[in-house]
Structures are given as C-alpha cells and as structure tokens.
Amino acid sequence: MRVFLFSVLCLLSVPRMQSMLRAQQGEVKSHVLPNGLKVLIQEDHNVPNVALYFFYRIGSRNERPGTTGVSHFFEHMMFNGAKKFGPKQFDNEMEKAGGSNNAYTTQDVTVYTDWFPTTALELMFDMEADRMQNLAFDPKIVESERGVVYSERRTSVDNSNGGLLYEQMRAAAFTAHPYHWPVVGWPSDIESWTMDDLRAHYKTGYAPNNCVMVVVGDVTEAQVMALTKKYLEPIPQQPPPPAIRTKEPEQNGERRVTVRKQAQLPLQLVAFHVPDAKSPDTTVLEVIDALLTAGQSSRLYSRMVDKDQVALNVGAQAGRSLDPGLFVFSVTPRSGVDPARTEKTLFEEIERLRKENVAEDELTKAKNQMLAQHYKQLKTIAGRANLLGTFEVFRGDYNKLFTSDKDIEAVTAADVRRVAAKYFDEKNRTVATLIPEAK
Amino acid sequence: MKTVTKFLAILLTLAATAPAEVRLPKYTREVLPNGAVVYLMPKPGVPLVNFRILVKGGVEADPGGLAGLTAVTAQLLRSGTARRAASQFSAELDSLGGTFTAGANEQYTVIGSEFLSKDLAAGLDLTADAVLHPVFPESEVKKAIARNVDGARAAKDNPQAAIGQYFRAFFYGPAHPYGHPAEEASLTRITRESIADYAKRLYVGRNMVVIVAGDFDTAAAGAALRKTFSEVPAGTAYAWAKDATPMPGGRLLLIDKPDATQTYFEIAQPGISRTDPERTALQLLNTLFGGRFTSLLNDALRVNSGLTYGARSMLDLNRRPGAITISTYTRTETTEKAMDMALDILKRLNENGISAEQLASAKAYMKGMYPTQALETPDQLAAMLGDIEVFGLNRGEVDDLFSRIDAVTLEHANALAKKWFRQNDLTFVVLGNASKVRDVVKKYAPVVKETKASEPGFAVAVN
Numbered sequence: 001m002r003v004f005l006f007s008v009l010c011l012l013s014v015p016r017m018q019s020m021l022r023a024q025q026g027e028v029k030s031h032v033l034p035n036g037l038k039v040l041i042q043e044d045h046n047v048p049n050v051a052l053y054f055f056y057r058i059g060s061r062n063e064r065p066g067t068t069g070v071s072h073f074f075e076h077m078m079f080n081g082a083k084k085f086g087p088k089q090f091d092n093e094m095e096k097a098g099g100s101n102n103a104y105t106t107q108d109v110t111v112y113t114d115w116f117p118t119t120a121l122e123l124m125f126d127m128e129a130d131r132m133q134n135l136a137f138d139p140k141i142v143e144s145e146r147g148v149v150y151s152e153r154r155t156s157v158d159n160s161n162g163g164l165l166y167e168q169m170r171a172a173a174f175t176a177h178p179y180h181w182p183v184v185g186w187p188s189d190i191e192s193w194t195m196d197d198l199r200a201h202y203k204t205g206y207a208p209n210n211c212v213m214v215v216v217g218d219v220t221e222a223q224v225m226a227l228t229k230k231y232l233e234p235i236p237q238q239p240p241p242p243a244i245r246t247k248e249p250e251q252n253g254e255r256r257v258t259v260r261k262q263a264q265l266p267l268q269l270v271a272f273h274v275p276d277a278k279s280p281d282t283t284v285l286e287v288i289d290a291l292l293t294a295g296q297s298s299r300l301y302s303r304m305v306d307k308d309q310v311a312l313n314v315g316a317q318a319g320r321s322l323d324p325g326l327f328v329f330s331v332t333p334r335s336g337v338d339p340a341r342t343e344k345t346l347f348e349e350i351e352r353l354r355k356e357n358v359a360e361d362e363l364t365k366a367k368n369q370m371l372a373q374h375y376k377q378l379k380t381i382a383g384r385a386n387l388l389g390t391f392e393v394f395r396g397d398y399n400k401l402f403t404s405d406k407d408i409e410a411v412t413a414a415d416v417r418r419v420a421a422k423y424f425d426e427k428n429r430t431v432a433t434l435i436p437e438a439k
Numbered sequence: 440m441k442t443v444t445k446f447l448a449i450l451l452t453l454a455a456t457a458p459a460e461v462r463l464p465k466y467t468r469e470v471l472p473n474g475a476v477v478y479l480m481p482k483p484g485v486p487l488v489n490f491r492i493l494v495k496g497g498v499e500a501d502p503g504g505l506a507g508l509t510a511v512t513a514q515l516l517r518s519g520t521a522r523r524a525a526s527q528f529s530a531e532l533d534s535l536g537g538t539f540t541a542g543a544n545e546q547y548t549v550i551g552s553e554f555l556s557k558d559l560a561a562g563l564d565l566t567a568d569a570v571l572h573p574v575f576p577e578s579e580v581k582k583a584i585a586r587n588v589d590g591a592r593a594a595k596d597n598p599q600a601a602i603g604q605y606f607r608a609f610f611y612g613p614a615h616p617y618g619h620p621a622e623e624a625s626l627t628r629i630t631r632e633s634i635a636d637y638a639k640r641l642y643v644g645r646n647m648v649v650i651v652a653g654d655f656d657t658a659a660a661g662a663a664l665r666k667t668f669s670e671v672p673a674g675t676a677y678a679w680a681k682d683a684t685p686m687p688g689g690r691l692l693l694i695d696k697p698d699a700t701q702t703y704f705e706i707a708q709p710g711i712s713r714t715d716p717e718r719t720a721l722q723l724l725n726t727l728f729g730g731r732f733t734s735l736l737n738d739a740l741r742v743n744s745g746l747t748y749g750a751r752s753m754l755d756l757n758r759r760p761g762a763i764t765i766s767t768y769t770r771t772e773t774t775e776k777a778m779d780m781a782l783d784i785l786k787r788l789n790e791n792g793i794s795a796e797q798l799a800s801a802k803a804y805m806k807g808m809y810p811t812q813a814l815e816t817p818d819q820l821a822a823m824l825g826d827i828e829v830f831g832l833n834r835g836e837v838d839d840l841f842s843r844i845d846a847v848t849l850e851h852a853n854a855l856a857k858k859w860f861r862q863n864d865l866t867f868v869v870l871g872n873a874s875k876v877r878d879v880v881k882k883y884a885p886v887v888k889e890t891k892a893s894e895p896g897f898a899v900a901v902n
Contacts, residue, residue: 047810101732364534420558
C-alpha cells in the first residue's frame with residue numbers, strides 16, 4: 001500500500017485551462033428581421049447536415065391554473081398539421097427528405113429542433129413558416145394527442161419515483177409563482193384543455209418577434225437569409241406574451257414534503273431558491289455545482305458515494321431560469337440507510353462551503369471541468385445550435401457564450417463562500433423525501 | 440424580390456445535390472508484436488482527443504454464475520492502480536476536465552476517455568494506467584459490488600430499465616451467453632480473485648484494440664501509443680463461445696408491479712448479427728416498422744390512437760444474432776388494445792410488405808441521418824473503428840453504405856419482411872399491475888410465467 005500513500009501525499013497542482021471557445025468554430029452571424037425574428041447563423045461544413053432550432057419564448061410560466069401543461073400540449077400540436085402541410089405531413093415530408101426532429105418545453109421556453117441534410121433546407125423553412133403562422137386545430141387530433149400527453153405524464157411522473165418527487169418538491173418550494181406547477185400539467189388540466197385554450201396559447205406565443213431561430217451547419221449565410229426573407233419575413237408580428245406579474249414571496253422557513261410509494265430505494269431532493277439566469281451569482285452557483293458533484297473527486301461524490309457509502313448517487317442542478325428558480329440537490333440513499341443520515345451529511349458539506357474558503361486547486365479543477373464540459377457541447381452542430389439559442393434567450397445575448405469562460409474564470413473562493421452563505425440557508429430550503437412503502 | 444429569388448434558385452440548385460456517398464476519414468491500423476491493434480484517426484477540428492480501448496469478450500465472457508464480472512472489472516479499473524489510488528486518479532482526471540467511462544456490451548469491454556488535445560500525453564498516461572495496471576484493492580472491490588447490488592435493486596424502480604433486464608434473461612434463456620443480466624445473487628459471488636483473474640486472462644495484447652481519434656499529431660501519438668501498449672503481455676486471444684440460439688418463442692413473462700398505472704411490454708423474435716449480409720436491408724425495414732417517428736408502429740399506437748407516448752422496434756446488431764423487438768407502453772386499461780394493435784402492425788408488414796414510396800423514404804432517412812449519427816465527432820469515429828476491428832469489417836462499412844442502401848430492391852425488402860418479421864413463436868415480456876392484466880395477456884402465448892418486481896433478480900425458471 002506504499003504507492004497509495006505516496007499518491008495521496010503528492011500534492012496536485014492544477015494548471016488553468018486556456019479558453020478555446022471561439023477559436024475553432026466559424027463566426028456567428030446575427031440578423032433581426034423587420035418582424036422581430038432574431039436569426040443566428042453559424043457555418044460548419046464538417047458534415048453535410050444542418051441543425052435548425054426555433055426558440056419560442058413561451059413555456060409553463062406563461063400558463064394559469066386550469067390550463068397548466070398547455071404549452072407542452074401545444075408543442076405536440078405543432079406537429080399535427082397547418083395550412084399548406086396537413087396532418088402528419090411535417091414528419092412525413094421531413095423523414096422522406098432524410099431529416100428528423102424533436103421539441104422540448106420547459107417552464108420558460110418551447111424549442112423545436114430539426115436535424116436534416118442540407119438538401120432539405122428549403123423544405124424545412126417552408127414547413128416551419130407554415131406552422132408558425134397557420135396552424136390547424138382538428139378536434140379529433142386534439143383528443144388523440146391528449147392521450148399521448150397523458151401517456152407521457154404517466155411515464156415521466158406517475159410511474160417515475162424521481163419525477164413524482166420532483167413535482168411535489170417544486171409545488172412546495174413555489175407557492176405563488178407559476179414555477180409551482182409542472183411543465184407537463186396537472187392530470188385534471190390535461191383532461192380539460194379546450195380548443196380555445198390552444199388557440200389562445202398560439203396567439204400569445206407563436207410570432208416571429210417572440211422567437212429566436214438558430215441555424216448551424218452546412219449552409220451559407222446568404223443561403224439562409226434568402227430563405228428567411230422568402231418564408232419567415234412575411235409573417236406579421238403580434239403583441240408579446242404578457243409579463244409575468246407574480247413574484248415568489250421570500251421563503252421564511254424550511255418546508256418538508258413526504259411522498260410514500262412502493263419503491264426499492266428512497267429518494268431525496270433538497271432545493272434552495274436562487275436568482276434568475278442573468279444574475280452574476282448564477283455562474284458562481286454553477287461552479288458550486290461542479291465543486292460538489294462533477295466527477296468522482298467532487299465533494300459530495302467522494303464523501304457520500306465513495307467514502308461513507310451512504311448514497312447510490314448524488315447530483316445537483318443549478319437551474320438557469322428566466323425568473324428566480326431553484327438549485328436542487330438529489331440523493332439516492334443506499335438500501336438500509338436512513339434518509340435522515342444522507343440529509344445530515346449533505347447539510348454538513350453545504351455548511352462547510354458556507355464557512356470555509358475552497359482551496360485554489362480545487363476551485364481551478366471545478367472550473368476546468370466546466371470549461372471542458374462546455375467545450376464538449378460544442379462538438380456537434382446540434383449542441384451548438386442549442387447553446388447559442390439558450391444563451392441568447394436566457395442570458396440575453398448569444399455572445400455571452402464566447403465570454404462564459406471569462407465569467408467562470410473570474411469566480412473566486414470568496415464568491416463561492418458568499419453565494420453559498422447567501423442562498424443555502426436553512427430558511428430558504430425545501431426538503432422532499434420519497435419513502436418506500438411496504439408492498 | 441426577383442433578384443433574391445434568382446439568387447435563391449442558384450443556391451438551391453447547388454444544394455439540392457445529395458452526397459452520393461459518405462467516407463470514413465483516413466486512418467492507420469497497426470498490429471503490435473504482442474497482438475494489440477492500434478488505430479489512429481487524425482481529424483483536425485474541435486481540439487479534443489478520444490481514446491477508445493476495447494477488450495474482446497464482453498458480457499459473453501462472464502463466467503457461469505458470475506454475471507456482471509466483465510462490467511464490474513471495467514468499473515474498478517480506475518479504483519487504484521500501481522501508481523495511483525482511486526482518489527488520485529479521480530483528482531487528476533477531473534483536473535484535466537477529462538472524462539473516463541468503462542463498461543461492457545455483448546462482445547467487448549469498452550474504456551472510453553476524452554481530453555483536450557493539449558492534454559493528450561496526460562490523458563494517455565491516465566487511461567493506460569487504468570487499463571494496464573489496475574490493482575483492484577479489496578476495499579474498492581467490496582464497495583463496487585455493494586453499489587452494483589443496490590443498482591440492480593434500484594433498476595426495479597424504473598420500469599423501462601427493468602424490463603430490458605427481464606427481457607434479456609427471458610428471451611435468450613440460461614443456456615445462451617447473452618441470457619444473464621447481472622443481479623444481486625451473481626454480483627455477490629464476485630470476488631477480488633475473480634476480478635484479478637479476469638483482467639489477467641482478458642486484458643492482454645492479443646485481445647486488445649486501442650483507438651485514438653480526434654485532433655492530434657499522428658507521429659507523436661503513434662509513438663506514445665506503441666510504447667505504452669507494447670508492454671502488455673501478449674496472452675491468449677479470447678475464444679468466442681460456441682453457437683447458441685435464443686429460447687424458442689411462444690412464451691410470455693408477466694412481471695407484477697402492483698403500483699404501476701401503465702403496462703410496459705416487449706414483443707420479440709430472433710433476428711440477425713452485426714455482420715449479416717442483409718443488415719442494411721433489415722435496418723431499412725426496421726426504420727419503417729418502428730425505427731422513426733412516422734414508423735408503422737408509432738403511427739398506429741401514438742399518432743392515430745393516442746395509446747402511448749411512443750412505440751418502436753429495435754434491431755439488435757451484435758456478434759451473435761439478437762432480437763427484433765417491439766417496445767412500448769400504455770395505460771393499464773388499454774393493454775390488450777395496444778398489444779393487439781402492435782401484433783396487427785407486425786402481421787401487416789409480414790403479409791403486405793412495404794411500398795416503393797416507403798422504401799425510398801427509408802433510404803433517404805438512413806442516408807440523411809447517418810453523418811450526424813456516425814461521422815461527426817471523434818467518439819463516433821472511434822466507435823466505428825472499434826466495430827470494424829471486432830466484427831472483422833473494413834472501411835467499406837462506411838464508404839459503401841450508400842451503395843448498399845441503393846442496392847436494396849422492393850422485391851428483396853418484401854421477401855425479407857416475410858422472412859424476418861414473423862407472426863408466430865413470439866416472446867412476450869409484460870411489466871405492469873398483474874391483477875389487472877393477468878387474464879388479458881394469457882391469450883398471447885401458450886406458456887405464461889409470472890414473477891414479482893419486488894423479488895430479487897431478473898431471471899425466472901424458463902421451463
């Protein structure tokens with residue numbers, strides 16, 4: 001065991017990673033059409049394919065009680081026929097042309113993601129423009145799609161221990177703000193959305209001035225702009241969605257949620273309210289996430305999973321949201337381990353972060369992990385399209401993608417301690433535990 | 440507007456020519472004196488370098504009664520080496536912002552790591568240290584096994600993960616090398632000795648493939664790899680298991696999960712191997728059957744009827760023939776309707792085949808998706824080189840793909856639909872609330888077995 005002792009004693013010096021964010025990729029060209037559509041283009045001829053992403057600034061935060069989940073339901077309806085391209089045609093035509101698609105809805109945005117060979121570029125513009133302005137609403141399809149969405153809810157929430165606990169945790173952490181309800185919607189709302197709800201949602205969110213389009217891949221700027229002018233520029237703008245008025249009141253005491261369910265292992269979520277994506281503290285929170293959970297040398301993994309063996313896994317999510325959101329820790333206690341014990345260990349590590357400055361080498365390690373991770377997301381045209389759009393919408397400017405390394409670099413040990421002390425306070429905490437029930 | 444339109448027309452004419460082929464970037468292959476095969480594929484661009492080291496054998500090489508040994512051995516590579524304690528390895532890896540994963544599939548252990556190009560030397564040192572000099576400390580072995588046992592238990596809390604494990608045991612059966620998912624009992628039998636013995640036997644030159652892909656200097660990397668991997672003992676090449684076939688069909692396994700509000704089901708029949716000459720044609724057929732959003736299965740079960748969030752089919756491509764599997768889920772009350780519908784879609788494909796238009800669409804889809812699925816990133820390219828080596832293929836696997844796709848005729852595709860998408864002797868695995876679906880699912884197979892998700896393990900007595 002001599003070699004191990006030597007290794008542990010050998011002090012690690014961690015060199016800083018140099019920025020390479022901009023060096024390898026083509027320049028991003030940005031345009032704003034007269035109708036307000038923001039267009040971001042990055043040429044990349046590595047593969048003969050294109051990633052075309054549409055970020056609509058509408059999500060479950062724009063909903064109200066009774067119609068929760070309608071943003072997500074609407075996302076499904078966007079594939080069910082418009083004026084020029086009828087039911088099933090979007091998918092049929094796209095796959096026939098060698099492309100595929102998906103879409104996702106969050107609390108803040110609805111994003112449509114198209115991947116296809118360059119040969120399908122004009123078809124995609126034609127179809128996307130058609131559904132941006134002329135969506136059809138067939139009552140029969142609405143009913144069938146309701147079943148699909150309910151199945152999605154059953155899979156991701158009702159029959160998923162993690163999904164179920166997460167939903168209950170959010171509902172407790174937010175009492176007033178729309179982040180209270182789940183993106184997929186409450187079951188009773190899924191059963192009750194009406195055609196009018198869908199039409200109203202379309203009118204509220206789906207207009208060029210509420211959208212950012214990102215094109216990355218085997219295209220030229222001239223080619224994309226010619227198609228944009230032809231297909232998207234004629235679409236009129238609309239009033240943007242109303243501002244979200246409700247602000248979540250300050251939390252003044254710990255909240256606890258328990259879910260009892262048949263399960264092999266318990267689950268635990270611990271959430272703290274944190275500021276919105278544009279706050280400078282958000283980058284510090286991301287560094288904290290890396291310090292605590294990125295890699296097996298991270299504080300929580302090495303203590304809880306490895307050394308103490310009290311957890312099967314640990315994770316954290318420093319959410320970036322348009323309105324103040326949550327920093328969420330997740331823990332799966334090992335079988336036979338009382339969740340009270342994992343909770344205590346987690347709180348000890350959080351307390352350590354609030355009380356002691358993190359060592360420089362440890363901080364540099366976390367930053368290097370973040371930069372490398374960030375960099376790896378830029379490997380694919382799809383990854384880049386998603387990051388460009390996300391930075392544009394959540395940080396207010398896609399250019400922040402190329403300076404995010406400097407933001408990360410600027411975080412100091414004092415920042416980490418200050419931010420941990422500020423947000424990871426007992427009064428600001430929601431603890432949710434899933435306790436296995438006897439069969 | 441006129442000039443724009445004209446300009447557009449020119450651009451679109453240029454763009455409308457689909458590539459006639461795709462090509463694998465240039466690479467070198469070298470066999471070291473100890474038998475280790477080294478591939479280098481330089482691809483300038485994103486400054487990343489990807490290492491992929493394969494050890495032939497995989498899950499198939501798990502000794503009897505020790506299911507999970509291949510995977511646990513792989514997991515423990517980083518948990519203590521001749522030069523580094525587990526914590527030291529993690530600290531160095533994380534400081535570089537590197538990634539390191541190790542796991543196993545049916546035919547090989549795969550160790551994958553990725554670093555910034557500038558860290559190639561440090562990344563190689565870490566990766567090779569784990570693969571070539573693991574010491575498997577007793578304390579780390581105990582921790583890993585205990586964690587894997589809990590992992591097998593936790594899988595029961597995730598129906599979609601669990602059904603795959605039950606499926607493996609039930610479809611292949613105990614006599615087949617693929618029929619042994621790791622479970623509590625087999626994991627508990629694994630010892631430090633069995634792990635060290637496994638590594639000594641299999642992590643040898645004649646059994647090892649080393650691949651580097653990405654943005655790096657070929658001469659320098661080649662020399663470093665040659666030096667590092669020449670020190671591996673040549674050993675003995677893994678002897679692949681003798682032929683084995685899945686269990687006969689006509690059987691149904693029902694797994695009771697009383698709190699489930701939906702039923703998850705898989706319907707399978709024997710398929711082909713990775714090197715089957717008909718693989719391209721069958722991939723086209725599977726694309727149409729359940730391999731994409733507009734597939735026959737998804738169109739019927741999701742789009743037309745709203746019975747599910749998604750229905751698909753999978754075509755296994757491993758060293759030995761695998762399964763062709765329908766997979767979906769629906770709420771408990773519509774279990775019979777969904778299962779009948781899936782079988783009806785299978786029947787229609789078998790009896791009526793596909794149309795020329797469908798075949799053309801599947802061909803375009805396969806070609807259109809391929810570059811971003813297989814050729815975009817260093818890790819994708821490294822994975823392709825690994826398959827070429829282990830399955831005895833060549834660069835034609837990529838370079839001739841489009842011509843293989845073009846060569847599939849409608850007549851041939853329909854003959855294959857009849858041959859491979861059969862309606863009889865199917866194997867069913869159903870997970871849900873048994874008290875509500877037990878009577879419903881009886882009709883699908885003459886032999887019905889039942890187990891409880893709350894019971895340990897995934898295998899049930901098949902006879």
